[in-house]
Amino acid sequence: MMWRRIRQFVAACKAEITPADEAFTSDFLNPVEKSLFDRLDAVTAKHSINTARTVLRLAQSYNLSATEKQHAVKGALLHDIGKSLVKITKFYKVFYVLLGRFLFIGTWKPPHTIAGVNKFLYTMYVAKNHAKLGADLAEKAGLDSRLVRLILYHHAENSTDPIINIIREADELN
Numbered sequence: 001m002m003w004r005r006i007r008q009f010v011a012a013c014k015a016e017i018t019p020a021d022e023a024f025t026s027d028f029l030n031p032v033e034k035s036l037f038d039r040l041d042a043v044t045a046k047h048s049i050n051t052a053r054t055v056l057r058l059a060q061s062y063n064l065s066a067t068e069k070q071h072a073v074k075g076a077l078l079h080d081i082g083k084s085l086v087k088i089t090k091f092y093k094v095f096y097v098l099l100g101r102f103l104f105i106g107t108w109k110p111p112h113t114i115a116g117v118n119k120f121l122y123t124m125y126v127a128k129n130h131a132k133l134g135a136d137l138a139e140k141a142g143l144d145s146r147l148v149r150l151i152l153y154h155h156a157e158n159s160t161d162p163i164i165n166i167i168r169e170a171d172e173l174n
Ligand SMILES: [Fe+2]
Pocket: 079, 080, 130, 131, 154, 155
């Protein structure tokens, strides 16, 4: 788990969105979904695109309908949209990956998001709660409720929803 995170982090440092990546996202996302996706920083966007490509590959071994496959790819592209609420810089990523999950940091929302300590606490809060915050963003933007659910539960283990399991598996591979 930890090694995977470190590997992801190293790979993410050289994130570059190619024209093929751009075409891929535009193929699958409608304009409203795409405008949400475009809020992501390059590192998270690249991770999401890679996750979506893996979802497509994994979907071949599941008996998904065309619509389900479409939802799975959209869900993969938007699963981390909650992280767009703050700029989670490399410093925060390293801190959160190495220490964040061992601490209570991130479990509460600081009253303000101004610079300094509050910014740090708010970033940790977003990192920890990005699934719920992302689902809220998606709902507010009027996205399909199926998609909102995929974002909300993308870290849920042993879900009864096969699409959530595919996204989670793909997420872990990227
Ligand atoms: Fe996530």
